[in-house]
Amino acid sequence: MENIDQRTVLTEEQDGAVARAIELGKRQIQQEIATGRIPPTVTDFATLHDFVDANEFGGLCEDEGEWNRLFPRTSAAEGDVFCEAANRVQDALSQWLSTSAERNALLVEKLIEDALNAACLSVQDGLKVSAGDVAGVFFSGSQKEAFQAMFARYVLCEISWMAQDEGD
Template identity: 90%
Template sequence: MESNNDQRTVLTEEQDGAVAQSIELGKRQIQQEIATGRIPPTVTDFARLHDFVDANEFGGLCEDEGEWNRLFPRTSAAEEDAFCEAANRVQEALGKWLAASVERNALLVEKLVEDALNAACLSVQDGLKVSAGDVAGVFFSGSQKEAFQAMFARYVLCEISWMAEEEGD
């Protein structure tokens, strides 16, 4: 989205607040899309998001109802400029966050680590013909669970790093 003028449009305090909320919503939405597999965990460029989803929708920018339509009506050129400025700010912030933060993969890492722990426990329980997971629940609590999660999170991030390097080749 581009603004029609060369100067940055000044937004109201309420509009600035909506931009900040949209940035946080957009981050959560991107994390969710990565966790569900719609966006690869190696994507670090906002423009590449368009290969997988309609990235213009992140942050609620395209919702028909809600704050954006109220705060950014588009009935004049000046209002259109304000909308474009705000949308650009959201997308620029999401682009910087996506490029500089492993936080984008936080939900995916959390899900994969939990799946790994469950699979490992199930394998042991099946092999021992154990019908209940009570011991696993007790054993993998507190520091034991934290140690497992930390180790596997590092492993998942290592795999993602290798994926990114292979994509670069």
């Protein structure tokens, strides 16, 4: 029986592919959260399967590309190496999901921009202002940064409350 602590040794090129797949997977998850396909409260890889085909994150299922080239599956041993590498990617993504608010970075950024635009539009409509020049100037530099920081805290607070509601 194989020792579970013993890991398959990958080549340097395979290790590089795993690292790139992890970074790609993070970006893909962020995009899916930002578009609403994945809730911002998901904190483990297994739960992603409730919303998307999570096995595709990181490019692991692409027919063409480096994973197909670096991890051929023409024998059981090669299949085992592929599975080990894929598990490393998925374990890293699961760890990242559980510990990083970065998973929601694109969503938070989008919501803040939408909130700023909606607030400015409301003021402009109420004042019957036809151009957004003043808003563009006013919400630049430190003013925009202050708004973004305040709304980021608010969005993260809402996500935290969502997570608590799901836990009940």
